[in-house]
Amino acid sequence: MKKGLRKGILISLVFSLAVAVTACGSGDKEAGSDSKKIELLNVSYDPTRELYENYNKAFAAYWKNKTGQEVTIKQSHGGSGKQSRAVIDGLNADVVTLALGYDIDAIQKEGQINEGWQSKFEHNSSPYTSTIVLLVRKGNPKGIKDWNDLIKDGVEVITPNPETSGGARWNYLAAWDYALHQNNGDQDKAKEFVKKLFEHVPVLDTGARGATTTFVERGIGDVLIAWENEALLSLKELGPDKFEIVYPSESILAEPPVAVVDKNVDKKGTREAAEAYLQYLYSEEGQTIAAENFYRPTLESVKEKYKDEFQDIKLYTIDDEFGGWAKAQKEHFSEGGIFDQIYTPGQ
């Protein structure tokens, strides 16, 4: 018994030593080529998949050209809030490119991103923007022209639940802001408007893609409230003979922000490349890729080139209208917030 045990220990010792040696060997090799090759992880939200697939190739070529270093970029996509939690819980992201500032604020609160991240890059750290539009069925049979048409009798509206979908919070806030402007800033009237609006919602999907499926595949609803980039992508993929986009009289400027995850890049020694990766989004090439993937560019020259693709409407920002994400989140989407009240009976 004892002898057997000792033998077992010996075998496992030899075995682990062998593993250690081979591990060291391969480690040395990697260390040798470290300066030539790095890897970045971009943790993003759902609809940016195609955008970053194209952008990553462009950036890798640019970076190789500039520094001689080979960079491979891995992407991770999912719901914005979910992705934010993954980074908080230890997903080793170098950069995050999410749907709303609130989700990056949450990472910053945990200390993984330094304070003041939103002023690190231009335009509130949002290299590309979008807005909220209305997607209707071809010919616009219900005659939808603006936000107030959504609460007309017999109109069914599809939008995801803003509690579970970061993207849908923009939808909700765009509707709220419209109602506020229509009623001279009367909060109660605005609340009544969104309450009525959500009475016209027959299905509350958990995410934007789910809502699109409900509207497009299941044939439910007359209007889909959607991000402009998603609406344009749907038109391109499903054919303009089935749907059309209605631009409301005003909407919200959706700013999906980007940030370097300071703690991770300092640990991995990838800060330089990570910062360049986000900075290059503002370049002519980066902006063109964003525009080709239906995000509104912020660089004037590219804006000018694509001005026919993106209709000019009155756009308001979250900061001006709601005093920033933290405040908007607290007032509207927290427990007992306005959205909660809409669905709680007796309120």
Next chain:
Amino acid sequence: MKTATASNRGVLPGFGLTLGYTILYLSLVVLIPLSALLFNSTGLTWEKFWGVATDPRVIASYRVSFLTAAAAALVDTVLGLLLAWVLVRYTFPGKSIFDALVDLPFALPTAVAGVSLTAIYANNGWIGSLLEPLGIKVAFTPLGIIIALMFIGIPFVVRTVQPVLQELEADVEEAAATLGSSRLRTFGSVILPQLAPPLLTGFALAFARGIGEYGSVVFISGNMPMKTEIAPLLIMSKLERFDYAGATAVAIILLLISFLLLLATNLLQRWMRKSAR
């Protein structure tokens, strides 16, 4: 002393070792994650807990979750018995394929099940379009949730009933028949008492699975607060706004009720076994 207890428990040695493993694995796989749930609840005060527990939206979601899971498990128990019966008692071409099909809901990602069920039962789907003229709506109603949960739960019933049914000797039934018992009576007083414990286990498993199911349900339920919003979805939406404490509160209550219900079925089962002897 130790060997004495071990030999009391059975003919095979190694009681101490196996019990050690049992405790270790139960801890690693079940107990530690569950206790992490409690540790994660920083900021969960009694006041907050009570606030969540009495929130009408939370209560409504529990009602939806438990009622649909119970309904689905009940239907599964009847259908599962039927399926197991056919698979055990009859031979027909393609039987082994049918047998394998039963396990598919285990393997299929639940989201896939949810999406395909919704596609079929939506008003423009194959079955949904047939039901709509009759005024029956399945997708985006509680009925849709029940159907998704039935799909998820059916293998549990079949796989628990099947082995017991295989053990049942056909000659007992024949004996009952020669003694002049009607078919119904043979089923009622000879077969059913022996099948009751596995049926109850199957029901409990399908029920428990249904309470926690998230992936398939969110697609077909429509997720309307107070109407078709399930408790696990409420947990997700609380997590989505970084409300860990609230999510934990909902989860703890959900776990507690589930545990009590499962304990009750286990006790009932034990009592049935005893009285059957």
